[in-house]
Amino acid sequence: MLMARPEIRSIDAGAFPNTLPLDGIVRYDMRVNRYRAGDIVVREGDYGNSAFLVLQGELVIAGSPGIPAEQLGRIQTHREGTFRRVANLWRNSWVPEVRDVDRYGRRTGDQGSQTRKRGAYLQDVPAIMRDQDTITLNEGTLFGELAALGRVPRSSTIFAERPAIVMEIRWQGLRDIMKFDHEWRRKINDLYRGAALRSYLRQIDILSGVSNEQFSAIAKHCLFETYGTFDWSATFRRGKPDEPIIASEGDYPDGLLVIRAGFARVSMRYGKGRRTLTYLGAGDMYGLDELYQAWENPNATNLQLRYTISALGYVDVIRIPVTVLEEHVFPTIKEPDDPSTGALQRNVAEDALMEWALDKRYMNGTQSMVIDMDKCIRCDDCVRACAATHGGNPRFRREGPIFDHWMVANACMHCKDPVCMIGCPTGAIHRSIEGGTVLINDDTCIGCATCANSCPYNNIVMVSIRNRQGVAVIDTAESGQPIQKATKCDLCAGRPGGPACVRACPHDALSRVDFRDFHVGTMD
Amino acid sequence: MINLAHRLIVPLILSVAVFGALWILNERAAKELGDPAIVTGWFLFGTILFLGAYNVRKKLAAFNVGPARVWLAMHIAGGLLAVTLFLFHTGTLWPTGVYEQILATLFWIVTFTGFFGVAVIVTYPRRLTDSGVEIIFEEIPGEVYSIRERAEAEVVACTEKYGESTLADHYVDTLDWYFRRPRFYINHLVGGIGPEAWIRSHGDAVRRYLSADETPFLDRLLALAKQKTAIDRQYACQDIMRKWLVAHVPLSVALIGISVWHLILVYVYAK
Numbered sequence: 049m050l051m052a053r054p055e056i057r058s059i060d061a062g063a064f065p066n067t068l069p070l071d072g073i074v075r076y077d078m079r080v081n082r083y084r085a086g087d088i089v090v091r092e093g094d095y096g097n098s099a100f101l102v103l104q105g106e107l108v109i110a111g112s113p114g115i116p117a118e119q120l121g122r123i124q125t126h127r128e129g130t131f132r133r134v135a136n137l138w139r140n141s142w143v144p145e146v147r148d149v150d151r152y153g154r155r156t157g158d159q160g161s162q163t164r165k166r167g168a169y170l171q172d173v174p175a176i177m178r179d180q181d182t183i184t185l186n187e188g189t190l191f192g193e194l195a196a197l198g199r200v201p202r203s204s205t206i207f208a209e210r211p212a213i214v215m216e217i218r219w220q221g222l223r224d225i226m227k228f229d230h231e232w233r234r235k236i237n238d239l240y241r242g243a244a245l246r247s248y249l250r251q252i253d254i255l256s257g258v259s260n261e262q263f264s265a266i267a268k269h270c271l272f273e274t275y276g277t278f279d280w281s282a283t284f285r286r287g288k289p290d291e292p293i294i295a296s297e298g299d300y301p302d303g304l305l306v307i308r309a310g311f312a313r314v315s316m317r318y319g320k321g322r323r324t325l326t327y328l329g330a331g332d333m334y335g336l337d338e339l340y341q342a343w344e345n346p347n348a349t350n351l352q353l354r355y356t357i358s359a360l361g362y363v364d365v366i367r368i369p370v371t372v373l374e375e376h377v378f379p380t381i382k383e384p385d386d387p388s389t390g391a392l393q394r395n396v397a398e399d400a401l402m403e404w405a406l407d408k409r410y411m412n413g414t415q416s417m418v419i420d421m422d423k424c425i426r427c428d429d430c431v432r433a434c435a436a437t438h439g440g441n442p443r444f445r446r447e448g449p450i451f452d453h454w455m456v457a458n459a460c461m462h463c464k465d466p467v468c469m470i471g472c473p474t475g476a477i478h479r480s481i482e483g484g485t486v487l488i489n490d491d492t493c494i495g496c497a498t499c500a501n502s503c504p505y506n507n508i509v510m511v512s513i514r515n516r517q518g519v520a521v522i523d524t525a526e527s528g529q530p531i532q533k534a535t536k537c538d539l540c541a542g543r544p545g546g547p548a549c550v551r552a553c554p555h556d557a558l559s560r561v562d563f564r565d566f567h568v569g570t571m572d
Numbered sequence: 573m574i575n576l577a578h579r580l581i582v583p584l585i586l587s588v589a590v591f592g593a594l595w596i597l598n599e600r601a602a603k604e605l606g607d608p609a610i611v612t613g614w615f616l617f618g619t620i621l622f623l624g625a626y627n628v629r630k631k632l633a634a635f636n637v638g639p640a641r642v643w644l645a646m647h648i649a650g651g652l653l654a655v656t657l658f659l660f661h662t663g664t665l666w667p668t669g670v671y672e673q674i675l676a677t678l679f680w681i682v683t684f685t686g687f688f689g690v691a692v693i694v695t696y697p698r699r700l701t702d703s704g705v706e707i708i709f710e711e712i713p714g715e716v717y718s719i720r721e722r723a724e725a726e727v728v729a730c731t732e733k734y735g736e737s738t739l740a741d742h743y744v745d746t747l748d749w750y751f752r753r754p755r756f757y758i759n760h761l762v763g764g765i766g767p768e769a770w771i772r773s774h775g776d777a778v779r780r781y782l783s784a785d786e787t788p789f790l791d792r793l794l795a796l797a798k799q800k801t802a803i804d805r806q807y808a809c810q811d812i813m814r815k816w817l818v819a820h821v822p823l824s825v826a827l828i829g830i831s832v833w834h835l836i837l838v839y840v841y842a843k
Contacts, residue, residue, distance in 0.1 A: 128634075130635075133634040137632075137634075421700070421701040421706065422698045424697055425696065426697075426700070426708075426709060426810050427814070429640065432633065434633075436631075436633040437633055446708065450706055453698075453701045551636075551638075551639045552630070552640050553640060553641060554643065554644035555576075555641065555644065555693060556575055556579070
């Protein structure tokens with residue numbers, strides 16, 4: 049069926065190598081989904097790893113003001129009142145993971161995972177159509193490619209107003225087709241260029257001085273590249289982390305690399321190994337200094353790249369060609385600083401923490417729990433405080449890798465690149481709109497463990513839930529197995545004063561840190 | 573240590589201010605022919621209640637009652653203030669009268685355990701970190717058992733492979749004692765190297781009777797003993813970091829209770 053579609057038929061199958069035939073991609077990376085009226089195809093804020101092509105029927109994008117969060121199955125982080133907190137002093141159970149099981153049956157709204165087999169759905173589609181500004185996606189429309197390739201959250205909710213048939217293509221398939229089919233590559237790049245590139249480039253400092261015409265020329269010539277694997281956590285967990293080289297020390301630079309998503313390591317040869325100088329995240333650039341020097345000193349001969357850049361798992365970059373920079377950008381900027389100057393003034397011992405943190409991929413964490421073991425008296429007040437604020441169940445373990453006297457405990461780090469959120473079938477794990485905290489909606493979690501298996505740091509724990517009588521809740525309808533839920537640190541969402549673990553530490557040993565700030569702080 | 577000292581600056585200044593206020597009130601009471609002991613007594617009792625409130629704060633994790641690190645600094649400074657107030661109130665280290673002596677005994681024990689606690693929290697975390705091993709206290713028995721099993725497996729393997737019971741006999745006579753449970757508790761607490769010396773001497777004692785083939789088994793056994801030494805150090809230090817509270821907290825509750833009775837007696841008989 050799919051091979052007969054004009055979008056697939058138009059692909060030149062001969063351009064694909066024998067090891068990666070087009071029909072193989074269609075067979076293994078594509079599938080056909082049938083949606084009923086009200087079914088949600090993608091949900092605003094979700095992280096996804098696939099794009100979609102409308103094969104039959106129409107889909108609807110919910111525009112302004114947007115579908116209410118509770119209809120999308122999100123947690124509403126209401127501030128917990130004083131009376132409720134007082135009541136919890138007595139209500140916290142000694143039995144682990146007690147739930148009000150009746151609540152699952154009382155839920156209203158989308159969520160349908162308990163009552164409908166397939167995904168989530170919206171109940172009152174006519175009301176949504178009446179209250180929302182909507183855009184219709186017709187047959188043949190490709191969507192979701194930005195989130196799939198760029199590792200960014202879905203920007204809007206798309207649902208079926210009437211029954212529709214949609215092709216879903218995994219990011220790997222999309223990447224391979226783009227690699228070998230010029231037309232698909234052009235189409236997807238044009239979509240990105242039209243949708244998000246300009247606003248993204250506008251945030252880059254060195255482009256702030258260019259005119260609108262020059263800006264359009266820059267945007268037109270940008271190239272989009274992806275390195276590493278989207279599901280890097282799988283190889284990382286197996287102890288064989290991927291770190292593909294993007295550009296090597298000694299190469300001649302042909303463009304400025306701007307990191308769009310993910311992380312990259314900048315390193316140089318040092319002895320028989322490689323020394324990390326810094327790491328780059330979204331918005332950071334690589335190669336600017338060398339390119340600028342080459343432009344300013346056209347007769348110089350030693351203008352190769354001085355450092356190697358490699359993808360820490362997965363990285364999505366925009367390459368701005370050197371000719372474009374020379375024509376439109378360099379005349380408008382001052383000579384850039386060498387970003388590695390500070391790094392080279394430090395000795396390797398001072399950077400050992402950064403090397404360790406990058407090897408462990410901790411640069412991903414925005415709220416990593418770091419414990420200074422020289423201050424920690426192992427009293428577990430942090431664990432007790434966590435349990436006291438989560439119904440008697442601690443949401444982290446006071447153990448984890450130690451470097452020098454810093455322990456990174458097994459608590460959710462609320463990652464910049466939350467791989468745990470990819471593939472959640474009900475969208476139960478999501479980022480809160482208020483603070484960016486990664487939360488799990490217990491009501492819509494179906495216990496599939498996709499998030500727990502994806503987390504590179506083992507910070508999500510699957511637990512068997514119990515009813516108020518302390519009896520394990522069994523899935524009597526289907527498997528006969530205990531019902532499981534995913535649990536993790538929620539940064540005490542809805543409770544005043546921030547994470548209870550930090551407030552409970554009498555010795556100022558425990559803190560929640562962004563690793564980039566933390567590394568700089570420890571050097572100070 | 574430096575961090576704690578920094579955190580103590582403001583609470584200590586506050587304590588001095590409280591003591592200054594008490595001094596003024598005390599002088600005024602003395603000039604007005606009042607009862608200065610009542611003033612100092614209430615200040616002392618208030619301070620003791622405040623110190624007790626730190627333990628209540630631990631139960632209120634869900635409430636935004638201020639960071640525990642601030643509470644601890646206030647608790648330590650408040651403890652120093654309480655000692656000063658106690659001396660000011662009683663005018664002696666050891667009062668006369670049985671009831672007062674019970675009260676003073678409790679006060680000094682709580683004070684001593686408090687000072688001991690401060691010494692513990694300043695000293696032992698660093699010592700534990702330097703041991704190079706980190707283990708949750710409750711997991712220590714399991715880890716000791718695991719090390720012992722591996723040690724016994726080495727001994728059995730050596731005996732089975734070479735048909736000699738020299739190492740096994742030595743293990744049963746000496747090393748088994750070491751692997752059986754955490755040892756050298758006090759030595760670990762004072763930072764001694766007793767365990768290392770013990771292992772070395774008992775290892776050396778049997779080495780000369782072993783063949784070249786058996787020696788690697790002894791080396792692996794001693795490596796396991798070294799591993800257990802680190803676990804023992806964790807056990808001793810973590811244990812003392814918990815146990816001092818077992819004396820400090822209940823006795824402080826008793827002190828508050830007896831102080832209340834002391835107040836009642838004072839008001840009943842002072843009239």
